[in-house]
Structure formats: C-alpha cells, structure tokens
Amino acid sequence: MIDSLPPGWLLIFGGLLIPLVRGRGRSIYMLLLPALGFLQLLMISHGNLLQVSIFDYSLTPVRVDRLSLVFGYIFHIAAFLGMVFALRVKDTGQHVAAFVYAGSAIGAVFAGDLITLFVYWELAAVSSVFLIWARRTERSYRAGMRYLIFQITSGVLLLAGAVAHVHQTGSLAFDKMGLSGLGSSLIFIAFGIKCAFPLLHNWLEDAYPEATVTGTVFLSSFTTKMAIYALARGFPGTELLVWIGATMTAFPIFYAVIVNDLRRVLTYSMNNQLGFMVVGIGIGTNLALNGAAAHAFADILFKGVLFMSMGAVLLRTGTVKGSELGGLYKSMPWTAGFCMVGAASISAFPLFSAFVTKSMIISATTEHNYTFVYFVLLFASAGVFHHSGIKIPYFAFFGHDSGIRCKEAPRNMLIAMGLAASLCIGIGAFPALLYRVLPFEVDYQPYTLTHVITQLQLLFWSAVAFAWLNWIGLYPPELRSVNIDSDWIYRRLVPRTLAPAVRASVRLWTGVLDRAGRRMTATLQTVYRHHGPEGILERTWPTGSMALWVAVLLALILLLYYL
Amino acid sequence: MQDDDTTNSQAKRSHDASTESVRGEKKYWLDDPRNVRIIYVGLWIVCGLLVTADLFYEKHIEFPIERVWGFFGFYGFVSCVLLVLAAKQLRKIVGRSEDYYDR
Numbered sequence: 171m172i173d174s175l176p177p178g179w180l181l182i183f184g185g186l187l188i189p190l191v192r193g194r195g196r197s198i199y200m201l202l203l204p205a206l207g208f209l210q211l212l213m214i215s216h217g218n219l220l221q222v223s224i225f226d227y228s229l230t231p232v233r234v235d236r237l238s239l240v241f242g243y244i245f246h247i248a249a250f251l252g253m254v255f256a257l258r259v260k261d262t263g264q265h266v267a268a269f270v271y272a273g274s275a276i277g278a279v280f281a282g283d284l285i286t287l288f289v290y291w292e293l294a295a296v297s298s299v300f301l302i303w304a305r306r307t308e309r310s311y312r313a314g315m316r317y318l319i320f321q322i323t324s325g326v327l328l329l330a331g332a333v334a335h336v337h338q339t340g341s342l343a344f345d346k347m348g349l350s351g352l353g354s355s356l357i358f359i360a361f362g363i364k365c366a367f368p369l370l371h372n373w374l375e376d377a378y379p380e381a382t383v384t385g386t387v388f389l390s391s392f393t394t395k396m397a398i399y400a401l402a403r404g405f406p407g408t409e410l411l412v413w414i415g416a417t418m419t420a421f422p423i424f425y426a427v428i429v430n431d432l433r434r435v436l437t438y439s440m441n442n443q444l445g446f447m448v449v450g451i452g453i454g455t456n457l458a459l460n461g462a463a464a465h466a467f468a469d470i471l472f473k474g475v476l477f478m479s480m481g482a483v484l485l486r487t488g489t490v491k492g493s494e495l496g497g498l499y500k501s502m503p504w505t506a507g508f509c510m511v512g513a514a515s516i517s518a519f520p521l522f523s524a525f526v527t528k529s530m531i532i533s534a535t536t537e538h539n540y541t542f543v544y545f546v547l548l549f550a551s552a553g554v555f556h557h558s559g560i561k562i563p564y565f566a567f568f569g570h571d572s573g574i575r576c577k578e579a580p581r582n583m584l585i586a587m588g589l590a591a592s593l594c595i596g597i598g599a600f601p602a603l604l605y606r607v608l609p610f611e612v613d614y615q616p617y618t619l620t621h622v623i624t625q626l627q628l629l630f631w632s633a634v635a636f637a638w639l640n641w642i643g644l645y646p647p648e649l650r651s652v653n654i655d656s657d658w659i660y661r662r663l664v665p666r667t668l669a670p671a672v673r674a675s676v677r678l679w680t681g682v683l684d685r686a687g688r689r690m691t692a693t694l695q696t697v698y699r700h701h702g703p704e705g706i707l708e709r710t711w712p713t714g715s716m717a718l719w720v721a722v723l724l725a726l727i728l729l730l731y732y733l
Numbered sequence: 734m735q736d737d738d739t740t741n742s743q744a745k746r747s748h749d750a751s752t753e754s755v756r757g758e759k760k761y762w763l764d765d766p767r768n769v770r771i772i773y774v775g776l777w778i779v780c781g782l783l784v785t786a787d788l789f790y791e792k793h794i795e796f797p798i799e800r801v802w803g804f805f806g807f808y809g810f811v812s813c814v815l816l817v818l819a820a821k822q823l824r825k826i827v828g829r830s831e832d833y834y835d836r
Contacts, residue, residue, distance in 0.1 A: 424819055549812045575758075620790070625805075628806065628809040629809065632812070634777060646821045652833050
C-alpha cells in the first residue's frame with residue numbers, strides 16, 4: 171500500500187497527525203515517518219506513476235527517475251537527521267511545519283508537471299515560514315514576512331510562467347525547457363529566487379539565521395536544493411547559469427569573512443556552495459550534472475552538521491555571535507569535533523564529502539574550457555575553507571577564550587550531528603556509494619595523486635594565510651555589526667525614499683482635492699447665483715411681464731415681416 | 734523554542750577579564766601560548782612539505798600555468814590574503830551598527 175502513495179505524502183499527512191501522538195510514542199512516530207518514506211523510495215518503480223487529466227491537459231503528479239530519486243533520498247535522510255536533532259523541541263507546531271515542509275519538498279522533486287510543482291513549491295514556502303516565526307520574536311516575525319514575500323513571489327512567477335509556457339507549447343510537462351520565450355524565462359526567475367541568484371539572494375541570509383535552533387537545520391536542507399533540482403531538470407546546459415553560478419561562488423565569501431552572526435556566515439557560505447551546483451547545471455554535461463546532484467547531496471549533510479553545531483551553541487550559550495564566543499571546545503568538545511568534520515567536508519579535504527563531489531563540477535569546467543570560471547571556482551574553494559572551514563570553528567570553539575562555560579549539547583543533538591558527520595566521511599571515503607545513485611553513469615576518479623596533493627596545497631596554504639594574518643594582527647576582528655546587502659534596498663532604501671514620496675503625493679493629492687473643492691464650490695456658487703432661489707433665472711416673474719415680453723417679440727416679428 | 738533558548742542557556746561567563754582559564758579549571762593544552770606557536774609553526778612546515786611534494790610526482794594538470802612549482806599553494810595563499818584584505822575594505826562600505834535596521 172505504501173508504495174502507491176505519492177512520495178512526500180507520508181510526511182505531509184503523517185506530520186499533520188503528530189499532535190495526536192503523545193509522549194515517547196511521538197518520538198518514535200516522528201523518526202518512523204521519514205524512515206518509512208525512505209523505504210518507499212527504495213521500492214518505488216521508475217516512470218510516470220500517476221497521471222491525471224484535467225480538461226485538455228494531462229498532469230503527472232508523480233514522475234520517478236534517477237534525478238528525482240537522488241534528491242528524494244537525501245531529503246528523507248535530511249528529514250530524519252533533522253528530526254533526531256529536534257526531538258526534544260516541545261513546540262508541536264514546529265514539528266508539523268517541518269514535516270509538511272520536508273514532505274512538500276519531496277513532492278516537488280517527483281512532480282512531473284508544472285502545476286503539481288507549483289502546488290508543492292507554495293506549500294513548502296508557506297509551511298517553512300513557521301520555522302522562522304516559531305522563534306516568536308518581533309525580529310523573526312519581520313524576517314519571516316520578508317522571507318514569505320520572496321517565496322510567494324517565486325511561486326507566482328512559476329505559475330505565471332507555467333501558464334505562458336502551456337500557451338506557447340501546449341504542454342504542462344516539467345522537462346528540459348531551456349530559456350525560450352516568456353514562459354520559461356519567468357520560470358527561470360522563479361527558480362532563481364529560491365536558488366538565491368545574485369541580487370535575488372538576500373532572503374536567504376536575512377531569514378535563515380532568524381529561525382529557531384532546529385528550524386534553521388530544516389530550512390538549510392530543502393528550499394534551495396529543491397530549486398537546484400528544478401534548475402537541473404528544466405535548464406541543464408543553459409550557459410547563462412555558468413556565469414550566474416560563478417558569481418554566486420565568489421561574492422558571498424567576502425561577506426562571510428566580515429559577518430558576525432555565525433549562522434549568517436553559514437548562509438553566505440551556502441550561497442557560495444549553491445553557486446558551484448549552478449555552474450554544474452549550466453555546463454550541463456553528464457559529469458557536470460552528476461557533480462551538481464552529488465554536491466547538493468553532500469551539501470545537505472555538511473551544512474546540516476554545521477547548522478546543527480551552531481544551533482547547539484545558540485541553545486547552550488544564547489548567542490552565535492563570533493564577537494561573543496570563543497574557547498567553547500572546553501565546554502562542548504563533541505560539538506566542536508562534529509563541527510570540524512562538517513568544516514573539513516565543506517572545504518573538500520580528501521576523505522571528506524565535498525572532495526569527491528565539488529571536484530566533479532570543477533573538472534567539468536575544464537572540459538569545456540571555461541578557464542576563467544575554473545579559476546574563480548578555485549578561488550571560491552580556497553575562500554570557503556577560509557570562512558566556513560576555519561572561521562566558524564575558530565571563533566566559536568577556539569580563538570580568544572570568552573570565558574563562557576556551558577553544558578555540552580543534548581544527547582539527541584549530538585547523535586544527529588554524529589550521524590550526519592559520519593555520512594560526510596562515509597561519502598568522502600567511499601564515493602562509489604554515492605556515485606551509484608547519481609543521475610548518470612559515473613566515470614570519474616576523485617582520488618588521483620595530483621588531485622589529492624594540489625587540493626591539500628590549496629587548503630593548507632589557505633589555512634596558513636588565515637593563521638599568518640591572525641599572527642600579525644591583520645585579520646579583521648569579529649565586530650558587533652550588521653552588514654548591509656541587497657536587503658538594504660527593500661529594508662531601507664525603498665521605505666526611506668518612498669516615505670517622502672508618499673508624503674509628497676499625499677500633500678499633492680490633498681492640494682488637488684482642495685483646489686478642486688474650491689473650484690467646485692465656486693462653480694456651484696455661480697450656478698446658485700443664477701439658478702438658486704434668488705438667482706435671476708429662477709426668479710418667479712409676474713405673468714404680466716411675460717405677456718409684455720411676448721407682445722414685444724410679436725411686434726418685433728411683425729416689424730421684420732414688413733421689412 | 735524560545736523558552737528552550739532561555740532555560741538552556743545557563744552559560745556562565747567568567748568575570749576575570751584576562752583569564753586564560755576559569756579559576757580552578759584544569760589547564761588545557763591549547764591554553765599555553767607556546768603550544769599555539771607549535772601549531773602555527775607546524776602549519777608552515779606542512780605547507781613547505783606539500784609544495785616540496787610537487788617535485789616528486791608527475792602532475793596531471795589542465796592549464797599550463799598549473800605546472801608552475803607550488804602553484805596551488807601560492808594560489809590559495811594569495812586568494813585568501815586578498816579575500817581578507819578586500820573584505821576589510823568591504824566592511825567600511827557595508828558595515829553598520831548592530832541596531833541599524835531597528836532604528
């Protein structure tokens with residue numbers, strides 16, 4: 171029975187039932203749901219499993235192939251790990267939101283048509299915002315609102331694009347479309363928003379760090395990777411993506427160096443990792459697309475560990491600001507250790523996950539002579555080690571001892587981090603396991619002598635650059651500050667410039683009304699003067715005068731007649 | 734979660750301003766500045782060994798410039814130094830006080 175259910179429904183509808191289960195049973199139930207969903211995927215057959223006809227259009231709510239399966243697997247794993255991490259959260263609403271959110275992301279990657287995709291797309295947007303609002307602060311409420319506006323806009327563009335696309339091609343099927351015409355362009359932008367393209371990116375850095383301790387872990391897994399899947403499905407080989415992706419890898423890392431909130435640092439580094447995947451999709455060869463899918467898979471795990479460890483720090487110390495932390499390895503040695511595994515994984519150290527995934531994308535750039543892009547990616551690889559690999563563990567767990575002494579993270583959180591960290595190492599050490607589930611046949615060997623040594627050179631010299639800059643005091647200290655990004659446009663510029671404009675237009679409007687009013691009064695007065703009770707035209711004249719005037723007129727006519 | 738945030742953050746901060754470690758706590762290996770120096774120097778030595786390794790194997794590279802001895806180490810080092818120096822300048826442009834958006 172379970173395999174006839176559309177993927178994702180188990181989590182969506184199962185999640186809605188969570189409030190009915192209590193106590194220990196609830197914990198088991200919450201872990202069972204993603205496990206069952208994963209089993210379902212192992213049994214599922216390929217192809218269009220469900221087709222529905224509405225009017226003249228055929229919808230394909232469930233389409234299963236290798237590309238959707240990779241994302242399906244990892245989304246279930248992420249939901250499971252996230253749940254282990256969030257097991258002790260008392261707020262039932264958060265659990266329900268997390269399940270509906272994870273389920274709709276899973277549904278989206280198995281959607282075979284644009285309308286089904288749209289439905290899941292919006293459901294993921296709406297359910298996920300509760301993970302931000304659940305923090306129940308004014309700040310998170312506002313951040314959630316801004317987040318929601320971006321997400322809904324993406325959905326609206328997707329729907330508009332779908333309508334234009336079906337008008338153009340007559341088909342609702344969600345397949346490779348490329349940039350051709352209005353419909354696909356709108357869809358491209360819709361995906362681009364969720365994928366955090368440059369200038370459309372800031373919802374990510376703005377909202378994720380404002381979510382709850384556990385909420386950010388879920389958020390980091392689904393929305394952006396769902397968008398990566400959608401791009402890989404709809405726009406593989408679109409050259410524009412290579413350049414967009416290269417920009418995404420490079421510019422966020424400058425911010426990551428100076429941002430103080432360590433969870434926000436991670437969002438900038440996530441933006442950078444998404445860039446690698448986008449480059450892979452833009453190149454669009456089998457190797458590149460495999461690389462993009464594999465890196466999305468790996469990213470969910472190492473970003474998961476990193477967000478979990480920073481979440482644990484936030485939980486125990488009440489802050490994740492680099493300027494306030496330091497020396498926590500004494501209090502939270504396990505968390506520090508797992509964080510460093512995550513850091514090594516995102517930095518692509520040999521034997522850690524990104525070494526076997528990111529390198530596929532970088533190799534793909536050389537196949538097609540994207541020389542410039544290749545060196546940008548290399549720069550970004552050094553940079554990501556610098557801020558995610560070193561800065562995060564250094565400022566939280568080492569560096570200047572802040573004097574903070576707290577308890578180690580709760581056991582369920584440690585287990586979640588431990589599982590995710592083991593998977594990071596597992597993928598890095600045994601890449602064949604991951605390569606087997608990738609969309610295309612893999613003919614790639616990550617462990618060559620050249621690759622290992624050059625990568626170690628890149629990383630260690632980056633590390634020594636950090637150490638040296640610190641040693642000579644050139645490294646910028648963590649400061650209590652915010653850094654304005656493109657969110658400044660809609661959080662400051664527009665409100666501030668619009669405020670005078672609004673005031674001015676109000677003044678203008680009242681002025682116009684005023685003048686119009688006066689003019690109208692004047693007109694009315696004139697009318698009144700002539701037609702009012704005392705007006706010359708409305709006066710009641712005596713009958714005699716009328717007879718007199720008639721006589722005058724007749725006399726006049728008589729006179730004219732004779733002439 | 735909000736209440737969890739507060740109930741759980743029983744973090745204690747030492748008020749002894751210049752403490753290397755909280756009083757009465759065991760001394761950690763990293764608390765000794767000499768050991769930090771060992772790590773720092775060790776890092777340079779590893780880096781030196783890694784570029785030396787370039788002399789002893791045949792590099793399979795994509796672009797001619799990568800054949801340069803120790804190219805990747807050099808590229809990583811320069812990238813990171815430039816990254817940090819550029820970011821410091823960026824901070825002057827985009828840095829604002831913490832309550833910037835709340836005002």
